[in-house]
Amino acid sequence: NLVAGVAHEINNPVGCIIGNVDAVQNSINDLFGLIDLYQEELPQPSPTIAEELKTIDLQYLRDDLPNLIRAMKDGGDRITSISKSLRTFSRADSDQKQTFNLHEGIDSTILILRHRLKANDTRPAIEVVTNYGQIPAINCFPGQLNQVFMNILANAIDALDESNNGRTFAEIKANPNCITIQTSVENERVKIAITDNGKGMNESVKQKIFDHLFTTKAVGKGTGLGLAIARQIVESTHGGKLSCNSVLGEGTEFIIELPV
Ligand SMILES: Nc1ncnc2c1ncn2[C@@H]1O[C@H](COP(=O)(O)OP(=O)(O)O)[C@@H](O)[C@H]1O
Ligand SMILES: [Mg+2]
Incomplete structure (x- = not known):
């Protein structure tokens, strides 16, 4: 490691x-x-x-x-x-599941992505709002779930950056780029919703996002593997569910559900 x-x-x-x-x-x-x-x-x-x-x-x-x-x-x-x-992010994944505080995993992922969230010449900083509920630590493979948070958050940042094309700094500032992360427990499941107000997707893109190698990004930028891997980790490895809601031009929400 x-x-x-x-x-x-x-x-x-x-x-x-x-x-x-x-x-x-x-x-x-x-x-x-x-x-x-x-x-x-x-x-x-x-x-x-x-x-x-x-x-x-x-x-x-x-x-x-x-x-x-x-x-x-x-x-x-x-x-x-x-x-x-x-160290939290790359916590060695043994073949045994471990008890893990998901909020810690999300926070460490946000910190690692901080260089991409910061303000730059073309836009103000992306706001990250964490709305954490009372959720129990869960038995899981922490390194893999951190990978899921990373893939979804990196996609949200890409979608926000793309939505900024053709908008001035002032226009973006008036309607800021934002990522919201909300956690809760519903029906014996921990639910993590990660929402962005980026470019969103049309229906035909949305149908394919979990396919292996599907990407709308330039060669060298996208691999088309992030969400396929994320779904495998959440659903096959952890018995949960990864789903997506999106409205073109308005934004996207990914929902991770994991059994408690
Ligand atoms: N938050 C999002 N907003 C808009 N589109 C998204 C978002 N997340 C994923 N997508 C779409 O899903 C596609 C597949 O994502 P992913 O599997 O992570 O591959 P990659 O990021 O390498 O393209 C992306 O190319 C993009 O078109
Ligand atoms: Mg990706």
Whole structure:
């Protein structure tokens, strides 16, 4: 399990960075304190020092450094949570089922897809709304179900990106790209509904989406395997049901149902 191994290897160096950032902050405070002391004891700087003070803009340094350090710390924390998500996401699938919190799987998948959800030059960020109900942990193959979440969410992002063609940034902002994930328990089944307000599908596409190798995407972009695999995982492996509702030009909903 390469990914989990790499994620684990990243933890030590990142821990080192996060740990040292605090120490750096303390050292900088000491150094600024020393400068204050110099200025009190020697209020008249020599011309060389006065010149240097102007060049480096001491007051600005003093105001800005804490922000820089906080940003580094946030970056480190983010790497930690991504590495944690990678490990959750790629949880080794033994031949035994395991008890798994589906919300954890969904959250880690969203984190891994974050680079695709972020704002870019042509559109604002895609909003992801999670509407989690009270659902029990279920006995399943976690890595495989994460693969299902990944395939469906990646398709939703593709559909949103395609729906943006020909719309300006402002138009998209007024009617934002959105993915909603809702979970609930109904009739002894956990139900996960993943909805996008992307381009939707017509009836003839909808008939074929679960077929092996069916894709409407450009060569190199689509493989046509994502939903075929997802259906196999949900239905054959887990005894659940994967279904789809879609309206052309309005959006699409995938519903995953799994026995509790
Ligand atoms: N959320 C969605 N909105 C619109 N179309 C979708 C969506 N999800 C899947 N599709 C359609 O189903 C097809 C098959 O999906 P998939 O099996 O994941 O293959 P791929 O993504 O490689 O094309 C896609 O090419 C697309 O036409
Ligand atoms: Mg796909």
